Amino acid sequence: MTHTLKHHWLAILAGTGLSAAALAWDALPLQVPVPADNPQTEAKIELGKQLFFDPRFSSTGTISCNTCHNLFLGGDDNRPTSMGVHGRTGPRNAPTVWNSAFHATQFWDGRAASLEEQAKGPVVASVEMGMADLDMVAKRMRAITGYQAAFARAFGGDNPVSIDNAAKAVAAFERTLITPNSPYDRWAQGDANAMLPNQVQGLLLFDQLGCTGCHQAPFFGGPNKRGGHFAVFPFHDGEYVGTYNLRADMGRHAVTGRKSDRHKYKVPTLRNVALTAPYFHNGAVPTLDQAVRVMATTQLNATLFEEEVAHISAFLNALTGEFPSIAMPRLPPTPGASIPTE
Amino acid sequence: MTSTLRNRMMLVVGLVAGIAASLMYSASAETPPEKLAATPSVACKPSNLAxxxxxxxKAEDFEEPQACGKCHQRQMKGWQGSMHSLAFKDPVFQAEWALAVKxxxxxxxxxxxGCHTAIGVTTGTVKFDPSMGKHGGFTVAKQGEHxxxxxxCHSVSGSTAKNSPTGQPGNASLVLNPGETKYGPxxxxxxxxxxxxxxELHTKAEFCGSCHNIFHSENKFPIEHTYDEWKSSPYAQADIPxxxxxxxxxxxxxxxxxRMVRAKDVPNHGLGGLAAKGAKVEREIVHDHGFVGGNAVIAAALGSxxxxxxxxxxxxxxxxVADLDMDVRVGKGGAQELRVKVTNLRAGHHLPTSLTFIRRIWLDVxxxxxxxxxILRSGELDANNRVDEDTVIxxxxxxxxxxxxxxxxxxxxxxxxxxxIPPKxxxxxxxxxxxxADAKGFKVVVKLNYQSYDQAVADKLLGKGAVLVPTIEMKALTRSYGADLKMVEARTLASR
Structure with a gap:
């Protein structure tokens, strides 16, 4: 077929409003999904940031969101499982808060449908912030005069200081925690030199092996579907399953009770994964290289050559994005007391 | 009849009805929801979709193909660029569809x-836009564009064929149940x-027949009957779907x-393997998803x-797919008669099939x-890329x-x-x-040609001169004969 003829066909296609563009790699979007009932505002985001860093909403006044989701690191705590009040540790590894707004559901098992819902969980978890109940949290917030004004600015209304509003504020702040412009993103936008050759090789390998089946570009997490999406881990048997005790946790089954949900988890984003060791739901795997080997074996029944592991790890390092600079907020004081008296 | 007897009988009738009702109730209570909707949905009519x-x-209930293709790479490679992948986008179809809608x-x-964008129809996102293209065009949620x-196919949980107006597979007689569960063979x-x-439906010809069997939705005339052609063919007899x-x-x-055997029984077919990256079970056959038929034009023209x-x-x-043979004899009245035999060697449906009034298979002699x-010329393309009406089509x-x-x-x-031409x-x-009288011999050149549609159809749908419909030579046969009508080697004839 002649070039002209082909041109005609394409012109006809263009007339139908459809594009013939081949599938390409996309960069991380700069806009996160925002729920209609919680629009982003400056005041809300600023309040959310204060609450995120404020340890006074833990029973001992020592643990804030940032304790386990350290924004000055990879948005987690680099521990196998997090340490909450009284040195208690939980059952699962802290997921990164960076880019969490792109996840369809929150927590490893997806038991929270939104960041708003998620924010209410850890404050009252006995192994995390350890508050007895959410009413107690609300009381503490109201007892801090500075917060009354901040909530009023952010939400207005008669009774602005509420758990729901606090969760909305924290979620709004978390929706600003995105890390674009990773080497991968710049490469996807056309800068061929943004990734090193072995990183590009790693990406192609990552794709060919089938990793992108679950870790889908550009978020490199599960699909953003209504109700979330969950995958079985570990899928195949093998020595790593025992070595790292990967089947002790029932995953989403514990939430739904459904047999089909056994060992199912939300597919976590791999953005900034190089910064969030140790790995997996139980944090049992200490290094990124080893995590790559475990995933290849348990999910794809593939044993990788060491060179392949290195390429994939190199690519995963290219998912480390640009972190917005964050100034620690001043928190409204509680003069004369470390935590508000109850 | 005494009133007592009548009362008794009514009681009996009532009991039977009650039992029947409770049986029906328990049947429906235990039937999974996807089995219940085996009747075409009102919202999808006149197609038979449900x-x-x-x-x-909602469109979001369906995944886009690239997500599936990451694990099902072999299937994706086949499907990409297939006519199935272009069923909505094909500009020839869109133009025809636009005329039909108007x-x-x-x-x-x-x-x-219903068939060309089942997702668009079941989600109600497919819309006609008269301002697009020559005759109008269509928009649909991106999930439906594919x-x-x-x-x-892999959301299909059942068939509406039995409850469709014709009682047969056709006009998108499919039940879609998108979600976490994927249905397959x-x-x-x-x-x-x-x-x-x-x-099981996915293993059968009835599955494909859900769309490759098209009845006029009002007069019920079987416009396209690929499935019916198959059904009455030796392939159906041999259980080859x-x-x-x-x-x-x-x-x-x-x-x-x-061989007239199932694909799995073809020696050394080499199609075994995993149905997905990281799958657990080695399969006897992993099916290509290219659905290759006769269309060699659209995908390439669109650069898919x-x-x-x-x-x-x-x-x-x-x-x-076809074979040619010929013979020459003296016909009644003294004229010579050439017979060209065209055999449908390898299609399990007629040649051509589907739009049998639009597809062109003809003899160029x-x-x-x-x-x-x-001495004779027939079926030659003219300056307008068309053949005359005496052509054997x-x-x-x-x-x-x-x-x-x-x-x-x-x-x-x-x-x-x-x-x-029927199968076999x-x-x-x-x-x-x-x-x-002075000819010592003659040569016959026969070509079996194919066009997806006549040039006049392309001109009407896409505009005059927009495209030149390519002609594909399916088969050619050349034979030389002496004046005695006996076949000779071409060289022998030349040397005479």
């Missing part, structure tokens, strides 16, 4: 869309990504047709990914004598309810002439000619 459990679907006051939107995509399938459900030829490479399909491979496969298929004189002649010729599917009420069957093209 949504399991009468759910209201002529039927909108009924054709779902009527055609035509017959992974999610269409593999037993003991397990996936870490989605739930799996074995579906559509999938065994159209979901394997052409080389394997040819073996299926030559995988188009060149599809074009090559389609050419291979077209060039291996040239007879020249030893002195280079043209294998196809059906369609008319509207008034008996007027039409090729608009929405107007067709019957066929007045049937000339397609043949038809003749006959030509009379008069050899000059």
């Amino acid at each position: 949504v399991a459990g009468g759910r209201t679907l 002529a039927t006051e909108g009924k054709a939107l779902n009527d055609c869309g 035509g017959v995509s992974c999610e269409v 593999l037993l003991k399938s397990v996936s870490g990504y989605h739930e799996t459900q074995y579906s 559509c999938q065994d030829c159209h979901m394997v490479p052409v080389e394997v399909a040819n073996q299926v047709a030559d 990914p995988g188009a060149e491979e599809h074009k090559a496969e389609a050419l291979k298929r077209l060039q291996g 040239a007879i020249t004598d030893d002195q280079g004189r043209v 294998f196809g059906n002649h369609s008319v509207d309810k008034a008996g007027k010729p039409t090729i608009n599917p929405w107007e067709i009420a019957s066929f007045t002439q049937l000339n397609t 069957g043949f038809r003749f093209g006959k030509y009379a000619f008069k050899l000059p």
